[in-house]
Amino acid sequence: MTVELISVGTEILLGNIVNTNAAYLAEKIAILGLSCYHQSTVGDNEERLEDAIRLALSRSDIVILSGGLGPTKDDLTKEVTAKVFGRELYEDAHTKERIQSYFDQTGLKKEITPNNWKQALVPEGAIVVDNHNGTAPGLILEGEGKTAILLPGPPNEIKPMFERDIAPYLNRLQPEGIYSTMVKVCSIGESKAETMVADLMEEQTNPTLAPYAKTGEVHFRVTAKAADEETAGKLMEPMLQELKKRFGNYIFTMDENVTMEESIVDLLKEKQMTVTTAESCTGGLLSGRILNVPGASAVYKEGYITYSNEAKEKLLGVSHETLETYGAVSYETAREMAAGAARSAGADVALAVTGIAGPDGGTKEKPVGLVYIGCFVKGKVRAEEFHFTGNRSKNRDYAVIKALTLLREELLEK
Structure with missing residues (x-):
């Protein structure tokens, strides 16, 4: 048809x-x-x-x-x-x-x-x-x-x-109905994720498996053709179990309507933890993603947009020496921003983002697209360096999804 x-x-x-x-x-x-x-x-x-x-x-x-x-x-x-x-x-x-x-x-x-x-x-x-x-x-x-x-x-x-x-x-209108389940994966790139299921895709008949690349995520749709939903579910179950076996905790949801931020809010609720954010180059995009989730008020304490060095010192307690020695866009500053945000807000968890979104402000040593993300969870601080190659908007979007992914990894490890 x-x-x-x-x-x-x-x-x-x-x-x-x-x-x-x-x-x-x-x-x-x-x-x-x-x-x-x-x-x-x-x-x-x-x-x-x-x-x-x-x-x-x-x-x-x-x-x-x-x-x-x-x-x-x-x-x-x-x-x-x-x-x-x-x-x-x-x-x-x-x-x-x-x-x-x-x-x-x-x-x-x-x-x-x-x-x-x-x-x-x-x-x-x-x-x-x-x-x-x-x-x-x-x-x-x-x-x-x-x-x-x-x-x-x-x-x-x-x-x-x-x-x-x-x-x-x-x-x-169809003689047989089409039923599907979405498996959403993070922390793995599109190429690697597809390679991990190449054999399943080569052998597929009914059900079928199709990958979809999203910003910072890979979605796999398992689709079955059957007379009814129950029969389709039985057809899909072996493949779903195989995906769970191969991707494990990289799967953040098997509900098509659940977003990354929703899964994280649910995880925070489950662990009875509160969260705060400290943002420089993302300017509130990260907190906005979290606060778009209904019920986020149960876990979100307060947020900080610290664009200037003065704000980082005043609101987050980032040391003047750190900023002078390493700069605002640095591994060290991201760590201190995360720890300082958690301390100031009295939160269990904190995410911090500092970087150069562009189009200006980059140097040979610190080019446009360089972003550091810090994550504080119950006293432990982890920071990661990223290099994005998009325009200003894309760089900020990528920074947000990487921050959420980093937080999820730390919550699961904790």
């Missing part, structure tokens, strides 16, 4: 926004075992959008359109798709009620304008998919062996809608 993606929006064509929806949908479709041979982007133009939909339906079983479901005149996806399928629009009472409820709950009742009710119009015979995070419902149109699935554009709306309603719908 083939699926084609159409992203709708002039702002995507002009480069005003990055089309993350297409990447997300393509990955999810592959996970479901569906084939995707074509993707396209169309601006907010009725004629060109109609041509794109007709072409997609001529060569694919299912067409998924994202965007163009808003209340304004240039939002045409629903109207044009209904025209292609020969359907009239009517006002759906259920959808109108949900739109009214959404505005009531968000306190925007006075701002409802007549064009908002445009989103309550749906094509005849369409399956309406409730939007639990916005006002534009999703729509599924079926006819003559073809299906069009219309999804809202905002990522915070399309993703939960796909997970909740569209993925199960697509799975039901």
Whole structure:
């Protein structure tokens, strides 16, 4: 069964926004075992959008359109798709009620304008998919062996809608369901991780094993095709056990929805430890990653952004002599920052980051991308040196993930 993606929006064509929806949908479709041979982007133009939909339906079983479901005149996806399928629009009472409820709950009742009710119009015979995070419902149109699935554009709306309603719908269309489990690995590079499972990938039939490289992580998706989830689970179990045997503690989760920082917060809770952060070049990115986790307040004490040498001395107790002798970006300073943060915050654990993110500030001895990370756990301090080669943003991102990885290693050892 083939699926084609159409992203709708002039702002995507002009480069005003990055089309993350297409990447997300393509990955999810592959996970479901569906084939995707074509993707396209169309601006907010009725004629060109109609041509794109007709072409997609001529060569694919299912067409998924994202965007163009808003209340304004240039939002045409629903109207044009209904025209292609020969359907009239009517006002759906259920959808109108949900739109009214959404505005009531968000306190925007006075701002409802007549064009908002445009989103309550749906094509005849369409399956309406409730939007639990916005006002534009999703729509599924079926006819003559073809299906069009219309999804809202905002990522915070399309993703939960796909997970909740569209993925199960697509799975039901197949003679056998596709079920998968994600194994997330850290502290091992992509090349080494793939080498460790090369034999499994060569011998795979059902289930299959596929690696995905992420920033500082490697994810392995184990996928099985079976009549039901229980049977798929039995098929996947031997391979999952083999991955556990080969990677051991390098596996930080086998839940697709769990992030590295979530696993670390859970680990801190389990060990009844508190944590603090001291950051220079990352400027709060590290603490932000930790505090994005619901419930992080149970383990996170307080944080320090010590960009200047004066702040490192004043807030963290880094010695003036250390800064004069070794510099702010040094193994010694990272160690003292971590120990000082733990002492100042009264925390069991501390992470410290100091480095040269770029694009300026580097020297021959200390080039751009040089980062030192210190980790304090219950009196023990460990520091590591890293050399990153990206731009400023990438260097800071890599520093954060390496800091989290280092913390996890120390917590497990402790």
